[in-house]
Amino acid sequence: MARVSHVLLRGARPVPIGSDEPTAYDGPVDVLVQDGTVTQVGPGLERPANVEEIDAEGRWLVPGLWDQHVHLTQWVETRQRLDLSGATSVEEAVASVAGRVAAEPGRPVIGWGHRSAFMGRDGTTAELDAVSTEVPILLVSGDAHHGWANTLAYNLLGLPVRDDVVRENEWFDAYPRIGVLTGGSTDTPEAYRDALAAAAALGVVGIVDFEFNGRLQPWVDRWHDGGDLLRVRWATYAAGLDEVLESGLRTGDPLIDRQSPGADDRLTMGPLKIISDGSLNTRTAWCCDLYADGDVLEHPAGLPNQSGAELRSLLGRAAQGGLEVATHAIGDAAVTEALSAYAETWAKGSIEHAQLVQRDDVRRIAELGLRASVQPAHLLDDRDLTDLIWPGRSDRCFAFRWMLDDGVRLVLGSDAPVSPLDPWLSMAAAVHRSGDDRAPWHPEQALTPAEALAASVDEQPTVGVGSRGDLVLLDQDPLVDRGSTRETAAALRGMPVALTVVAGRVVHRAAG
Numbered sequence: 001m002a003r004v005s006h007v008l009l010r011g012a013r014p015v016p017i018g019s020d021e022p023t024a025y026d027g028p029v030d031v032l033v034q035d036g037t038v039t040q041v042g043p044g045l046e047r048p049a050n051v052e053e054i055d056a057e058g059r060w061l062v063p064g065l066w067d068q069h070v071h072l073t074q075w076v077e078t079r080q081r082l083d084l085s086g087a088t089s090v091e092e093a094v095a096s097v098a099g100r101v102a103a104e105p106g107r108p109v110i111g112w113g114h115r116s117a118f119m120g121r122d123g124t125t126a127e128l129d130a131v132s133t134e135v136p137i138l139l140v141s142g143d144a145h146h147g148w149a150n151t152l153a154y155n156l157l158g159l160p161v162r163d164d165v166v167r168e169n170e171w172f173d174a175y176p177r178i179g180v181l182t183g184g185s186t187d188t189p190e191a192y193r194d195a196l197a198a199a200a201a202l203g204v205v206g207i208v209d210f211e212f213n214g215r216l217q218p219w220v221d222r223w224h225d226g227g228d229l230l231r232v233r234w235a236t237y238a239a240g241l242d243e244v245l246e247s248g249l250r251t252g253d254p255l256i257d258r259q260s261p262g263a264d265d266r267l268t269m270g271p272l273k274i275i276s277d278g279s280l281n282t283r284t285a286w287c288c289d290l291y292a293d294g295d296v297l298e299h300p301a302g303l304p305n306q307s308g309a310e311l312r313s314l315l316g317r318a319a320q321g322g323l324e325v326a327t328h329a330i331g332d333a334a335v336t337e338a339l340s341a342y343a344e345t346w347a348k349g350s351i352e353h354a355q356l357v358q359r360d361d362v363r364r365i366a367e368l369g370l371r372a373s374v375q376p377a378h379l380l381d382d383r384d385l386t387d388l389i390w391p392g393r394s395d396r397c398f399a400f401r402w403m404l405d406d407g408v409r410l411v412l413g414s415d416a417p418v419s420p421l422d423p424w425l426s427m428a429a430a431v432h433r434s435g436d437d438r439a440p441w442h443p444e445q446a447l448t449p450a451e452a453l454a455a456s457v458d459e460q461p462t463v464g465v466g467s468r469g470d471l472v473l474l475d476q477d478p479l480v481d482r483g484s485t486r487e488t489a490a491a492l493r494g495m496p497v498a499l500t501v502v503a504g505r506v507v508h509r510a511a512g
């Protein structure tokens with residue numbers, strides 16, 4: 001299939017991204033994409049030969065949506081894993097695993113989604129050994145920061161057997177070896193295509209892939225195996241930094257045939273990803289204040305994953321090599337430290353998560369020209385736990401309003417599989433800040449639909465001449481005022497996407 005192409009949309013209504021003026025709707029226009037780029041916008045365009053024409057029938061047109069934080073391999077696998085996100089106790093999680101083993105004897109169990117803080121404690125190796133010593137069992141926590149396994153799985157992963165879970169760096173190192181438990185059977189080109197097609201059906205045209213694997217070759221293979229549906233920015237981790245720097249790849253460079261003039265600009269080098277602290281759920285996010293249950297924690301305020309010198313060395317080397325840096329910082333101490341490191345090294349890029357922030361640090365994010373890459377859907381899961389273990393700090397969590405007010409470049413993502421790869425869920429959570437019947441959590445930090453949409457289109461303006469040929473047609477106006485944030489969020493979550501185009505190529509078309 002052609003990688004970039006031509007298409008003519010007839011009669012679409014461009015949504016005025018970044019404008020609060022609904023009057024910017026001037027009636028339907030035609031949009032011509034040639035060689036992957038928008039070349040004409042206006043009424044009554046002539047159709048060049050060999051260009052497919054699609055009648056938009058007055059639908060709403062937005063630039064393609066992006067998910068700026070995805071772990072794609074994990075997402076592909078999660079779609080096939082035992083879902084433990086609803087488990088409220090260790091016993092309940094163990095019972096689900098036992099049920100799966102009984103239903104599918106002999107098959108390895110990879111589970112996902114349990115949250116130790118909600119279960120009251122971490123599970124033990126013995127509890128999973130009691131379910132089976134014949135098949136490997138590995139349960140990945142909902143925040144992806146620890147794994148809980150039986151003895152066989154620890155052995156197969158090459159990890160020392162322990163009484164409880166494996167956390168943080170030891171876990172991240174082991175994670176890429178999960179395939180040894182399943183024989184790699186979940187990691188097929190078809191499974192990737194399915195996951196990407198499902199994203200395209202939601203209007204997604206691009207992702208930033210932060211998969212822990214850290215190797216480029218799988219993406220190149222996948223791309224040639226039909227995985228070239230969306231735009232992908234591939235991130236490296238510290239372990240792969242030397243190789244990337246030696247190859248001369250800079251952020252934005254095409255990864256395949258990059259020396260040739262017509263190189264495919266859809267698969268490109270992304271940033272260096274650094275995980276500078278832990279997470280809320282695992283209580284390893286590095287905070288200025290103690291966790292409420294700090295007295296029972298090994299690190300009562302969480303901890304950084306590297307020394308300050310190590311962090312600065314990574315940022316400095318990346319910046320010198322032309323790589324942006326995406327620094328995971330969830331606790332407020334981690335954010336403060338990361339910002340100092342960016343300032344001292346002149347590195348560019350993003351703070352990922354910035355879940356808990358000091359007020360002044362929001363201004364520093366803006367001053368440094370960094371993006372805040374945030375995951376609004378996490379607040380739906382994390383609000384209760386935050387009130388419990390970060391008491392008195394919830395007004396500084398998911399502080400999107402402060403970020404926009406201070407001029408921070410805000411971009412949204414899912415951190416799939418931590419929350420589903422669904423930009424409409426992210427937008428709805430940013431607008432309404434509640435996923436159930438309860439009132440919004442800190443509504444003073446909410447975004448308007450226009451702001452949430454603007455944060456979901458990779459900083460692209462309203463579709464115009466020179467825009468990327470990444471177009472999405474919606475059956476409804478995403479910015480219409482529906483009276484309450486609850487109603488607005490419900491409409492966003494159910495937004496019907498009629499057509500998704502990446503670089504002029506149709507990658508999703510709704511049936512009917």
Ligand SMILES: [Zn+2]
Pocket residue numbers: 069070071210415
């Ligand atoms: Zn992540």
